[in-house]
Structures are given as structure tokens and as C-alpha cells.
Amino acid sequence: MLTKLYRKIRLLKHKGREPYSSLYKLLGFYPENVHLYEQAFLHKSSSVEGNDGKWLNNERLEFLGDAILDAIVADIVYKHFRNRKEGFLTNTRSKIVQRENLNRIAVQLGLHKMVVYSAKLNSHHNHLYGNALEALIGAIYLDQGYEICYRFIEERIIQKHIDLDMIARKEVNFKSALIEWSQKNKLDITFDLIESFIDNDGNPVFQTAITLVEYQIGVGIGYSKKESQQNAAKMAIKKLRTDKEFQQLVADLKKKKQEEEAEEKELTTLSSDIVEEIADASLSITIEEEE
16 A cells, blocks of 8 residues: 555656656556666667666567467457357457557557667568567556556557457458468469569568469569568459459369369279279189189
8 A cells, every 4th residue: 555655656746747748648557667668669679788788679578568468368359259169269369469450559559659760670571569569568567567457458459449349250361261262162373472672661572473273363562471472362362252254264163173073083983994804804814724
């Protein structure tokens, strides 16, 4: 009780001053150890040397925050979807904590104005804002404890920026979905890197094309090969679902594939029958010779 009272009195003089004021708007409470939050916004490209000679940045806090975020989101998802199975819960949690989603939320929270990093850094590739959000969660945990950290994630992130029911239905791994579709329909697809180049800001850009049998069905651009593949797969899936003319082409390809498989099966059966006939004939000849 006395410790809490002491903290309130000590923090009164900081209210209205920076960075306490900005952090209060972001967090909903005044921090106890403001240096933790300053470190959470410090990317390794702008590391500073501490009094002990060690270089400080947000990587360790990011590691901690990542684990805490996973645990709290798992608890929230578990309670929200009471009758769903483990696979569904795991998939939903993954959608919430994926880098692209955390990056989006971090920008909506205004972290892009607070993160300190080198101007030469490729922010698109590194998802540094989403990483900073995880570091911020690590800082909250160390500064305020688990309960306050839980409340921040639930009230400031989930309730304001995520529709749990919608994100549970959302398809995010388009590449995996497309590969699964191709395997189910027995139609070959390939992911081919068309080109890579450097944009005006010095960031590497990749372009991927997807080919179904002999038809190009999607092209995607991204700041990584994985991102370009996902964007290409998203375009391909949209084409497969909405393009009536292409759907007919796919139906024709599937029919042709089935006819080829049936013909191959017939040839295999015929070959087996011929082998058996030859074997029977050889056996008959051998018996006759013995007689």
C-alpha cells in the first residue's frame, strides 16, 4: 500500500512533461521506469552505449514481449472461442501476432513516430514497428507486471484494432492455400522469381509469377521473396474464384488430367495382363518340355 502511494506521489511531478505525457496517451498509465520504454523504441541500428559499456537497443525487450504477447493472445482467443478446437485457436493466434498485422497496429498506435532507427534501414523488410510493439509489451511487463500488460493488449490492441471473429475467418497464408488447392486438384503450379531490383529508397524489391500448368495466373511484388509470393498467390486465388472463363479452363485441365490418369491406369493394367499371359505361356512351355 505504501509502495503504491509513494509511486503516485513520485509520478505527480512528471505528469504533463515529456516523455511521460506521450507515453500516458499511448499506454493509459504513467510509466514507473521511463528508460525501459525509451529502450523499447530504440532499434539496433541506432544502439547507444550504456554506463556499463554494453550497447542498448530493443532486441531483448522484443524477445520478452513476443513471448508475453503469444501467451496473452492465446488466453484471449481461448476465452473468446469457447467451443473451437486447438488447430483453429492456433491458426487464429498466428493471424493476430503475424509480423504484417503487428506492423499495421504499431503504425495505428503511432509507434512509427516514436521508433529511433537509422535512416538507411529498410523498414519495409524488417517490420521494425511491429518489433517495437513487441518490445513495448516487454517494457510494460517489466515496468508494471502481467495484469497491466494483459489489460494493455486486450484494451488497446485487441478491442480497438482487431475484430476476432473477422480475423478468424480471414485467409492470410495465400501461398499455402494455393498449394493445397493444386494438390487437391492434381494440377501443378510453380512460383518463379521474375526479377529483383532496388527502388528509389534503396529497398530491394522482388517480383514473383505463378504458373498453373502453362498459364500465368498471378504476379506479385514485395520487399521480400516471401511477400512477393504471398501477393502473387493472393491474385491467383482471386482469379480462380472470380474469373468464370478461367474457371472453365481449369475444369478442362482437370478433365484432361483425369483422362490421362485413366489412360495411364488402363495401360498399366494392360501391361500387367500381358506380363501374366507371358508368364503363363512360359510356364506351359516349361511343363510341356518336362513331360
